[in-house]
Structure formats: C-alpha cells, structure tokens
Amino acid sequence: MIPGLPRSGWLRAATLLYVVAFFIFLFLPLAVVAVFAFNDAPYPAPPWRGFTLDWFLGNDSAGRVGLFHDAELLGSIWTSFVVALWVAALSVLVGTANALLIERARFRGKGALSMLMLTPLVIPGVILGISILAFASRVADLCSDLFGVEADILRPGLPLVVLGQFSYLAAIATLTIGARLKRFDRDLEDAALNLGASRAATLWHITLPYLGPALIGSAAIAFLMSFEDFNTTLMLVGSDTPLTIMMYGRMREGATPVLNAVSLFLMVASAALALLLMRRSRRADAA
C-alpha cells in the first residue's frame, strides 16, 4: 500500500475484482480436472452423475479400469520416476562442480564459459531434443560402421531422455547452487584452513553443508521439471513411455477420467513436494 496516495473506492473495488478473477482463471482448469476424477461417467464431461471412486479403484462390472489397475499408466509413472531420479542426481552433481568452478576457480575464458552455461536455457526444448537425437544417432552409426558395435544406448530411449532433460536442467542447477555459493562467507573456509583442515575436509565439512539447502532445492526442481518435461522428451523417447508422453497420447484419443485420477495424484504429489521444500528452506533461512 502506498500511504500517500488517495485511492478512490471504485478503483479499489476494480482492483480487487480483477485479482479475484485472475485467481479463478488460474485455478479453474485444475479444479475441473480434480472434480471430474470422481464423476460417475465414462468421459470427463458434464453433467455430474454422482460420486465414484471407479477411476481410482476400477470397476469390472462397468468395464472401467481404475488408475491402480492401469498397468500401462502405472508403468509410465515408474518410468518418469526413474528418469527424474537420474536427471536430478546428474544435474546436482554437475551443477555443484560448475558452481565451484565459476565462483572459486580462476582461469582464462571463465566469463565466456559461464555465459555458455546459460545458453541451454534459451534453446527451445524441441531443438535440444532433435539435436541430441541426431548427434547420438551419428555417433551410434559410426560405432557400428567402424567397430561393428551396436550402441543401443544412443538410440531413442530412456538414456537419451535422461541426457536431453539433463542438458538444460544442469543449467538451472548451476544457477541455483551458484547463487547460494556466492553468498557464502569465505572467512569460514579460511578459518577451517587456518586451523589445519585440508582443502578436501573444508569442502566436505564446511562448504557442502552450507550448500545443503541449495543442493536439495535444485535436486527437487530438477526432479519436478524432469517429471513434467514434454518437449525434449517427445523427440528422444523410445519404447518406454514416460507419463507426460503417455498422457498426451491418450488425450489426443479422448481419454477416460482415469487421466483425471492420475492428474489429481500428480497435483497432490507435486504440491506435497513443493510445500515440504518451502518449509525446509524457511527453516534454513531462519538458521
């Protein structure tokens, strides 16, 4: 509130109305998805025909496959989960090394390198996907031509999906971890070194614990963004389908409310993860 400014009543009302409308706009699609997960009808559409848990538990007599019995869908959740774990681990590892490199090391070309580390963020995901697809295929072709080795790992499939998502999520991890490292009081490190600790011990006992919240935070961000990635994954996917691609395929065909059920599961899971993270970070800030 800017105290020195007179504000007319209707302006205040209009602002309030606009903000309320904005938040309705923001939450309407999510609310609709959640509500129709419980509608007793074969398609997620009005009218409301009563409450049911069929789309979670299944109902053989009505021929409904619920989320908990939909092997294909459950399998794709598992696939996404495994991919996201790999991407999170790789991003945090490389992000930490990058942050130390940019904030600590001195070498020629550092400015250019730190700029280069940001470029994956301004390359559209589809293009990251096709460039990695094309390059990996070329290397795989070379392998089979020169050595007669079939490098299946470089053909479309989960390893390439992991690499594709990692290629830009590593940049986000670098930014997040680097930002916290920049605020670090280097006297603490100097004190440890003066007291006779080795560089490795200082890194392990002083610097990394300080970075802890940023490491956990960037791992969670990488996990969540990997789980939700569509553009890059679409280009690199093989026979194992992650959840977003599976959902996309079914949405084009006109799916049953089982998709609403899985969406509701995603909403609850990601909200829980995010809230947990925010509580942690608030405690870390307070400490």
Next chain:
Amino acid sequence: MREGAAEAAGYRRLVLALLLAPALLWLLLLIILPHLDLALLSLRERAGPGKYVSSLAQYRNFFREPLYWHVFARTAVLAALATALTLLVAFPVAWSIAKLARGRQRALLLLLCLIPFWVSETVRTLGWMILLRESGVLPALLARLGLTAQPVELLYHDATILVGLVYSSLLFMMVPLIGSLESLDNSLIEAAYDLGGKGWSILWHIIIPHAAPGITAGCIVVFMLTLGNYLTPTLLGGKNSLWFTEQIYTQFITRFNWEQGAAFGFLLLALSSAMVWLGLKLSRQSFGDVMRRV
C-alpha cells in the same frame, strides 16, 4: 620449499581440471557438438541411397513451400501476441502483489501464483480441454444460461491457443515483474502525484521505465517458451494449430526427413535467439542478468 610450491600448483591444476571436466563434457557433448551436427545436417541433401551432397535445398524448400513459411510466420505472430497479452494480464496482478498487498497476504498471493505451475502442463491442458470442448463445462454453461442455442465448440480456435499460451506463461512473467516492481521506491510515485501527475502519466513516466528490466526479462522468456511450445497448441488447436514445432516433429519423427527437420529447427532457433538479442539490446541488459532475474 620450491618443490612444495610446484606441488601446490600441480594440485591446483588437478582440481581445476576435475572441476572443468563435467562442464566441458556437458556443454561439448550435449550442446555444442549436437548443434554443429544439426547445422551440418540442415546443409545437405540426399543424392541417392546413402549419398549426400551439401546444399541449401532444405532452406530453399522452406521459402518455396508457402505452407512452411506461413506456419513459421503464424507461429511467430501468435507467440508475440501471446507475450503481449501475458504482460497485460500479469501486470495489474504483479502490481497488486508488489505494492498493495502486505506481509503474510503478499506471501500467500505469491504462493497462490506458484501452485498451478508445480503441476505439469499436460494436466493444465487437460483442464482446459474439459472446460472448452463441445461437450465440456463452459459450452454447457453458456447453453444453460441461454447465451448460445446449443453447446458450441470452444476448442480448435486461434483464440483458444492464445488463452492456453497466456495461461501457461503467466508465472514466467509474474516473477520478474514482481521483482522489479518491489524495488520501486514508493516515495517516487508519491512525489509524482504531489507534483500533479495523473495515473496514466505516472504509469508511463515512472513505473514502466523502472520496471523495464523485469518487463524485458519476462517478455524474452515468455516469447521463447511460447515459440517452442508443443503441447498447448497441438492439444488446444487440434488440426488447426499449425504450430512450427509440430512441423519439426513431423519432419523428424513422422517423415524421417532429418535434413528438412534440422533446417526447420535452425530457423526456429534463429528467430528465438534474434528476439532474445533484440530484447537485450532494447533494454541494454546483459544476458546473465536477465537469466538470473527469472
């Protein structure tokens, strides 16, 4: 003593090499070489089975075939329109959060803005499809209210694509906007008011110049993400979406014409990079600053 110094220098070099290795592997193997490869791919033409000659044919096809560049131009225009709309929709809310809300209220509103974006775009798009399709919630509501005789199809229009794009971009506009508006000193606005400034002139002469870095950062990111979006245009626009990323997918995955797909990819990348560059030039900001703002 000198031996010790040499050892320390060697140790430092080893540490530097160890820290450089992941960064170089990442950037070289996943960014630089793949893009060079993509460039080479786009600059060749199939001359026979397994034989290729370098040529500009792929780019020539793009300009000769009206469908291709129409879709490209259409994607660019709609993305620009979506960016402008996102700014218009987000600005008043960002202002309310940054300047009108206080303490806990502000934190709560900010949290409310974030929540929908923790959920994947697929889920949000599913919501819009349930809301807008002919058998969906809004057409039924409109028919019930007597505004339309029967339920109308609200999906598969350009306006639908725009709504979807604006919706999925809001957060990326809000965050930098709120950041730049928060740093605006209230006394500047009060002074302008005391000196007789009216609402619009204060907005134009005080608020917008101050928020310019945030506005640019938001617009750059939103334009780039919108241009590269695939899910929202194809699902909300259906067969009428004619989005350029879809053309890339068709060439690469459906037709297996990687040369043409690579050329399309580069054209999209060129447009996206040009807009980023232009945005930075116009607002005289550095790339690093903008990326840290978002």
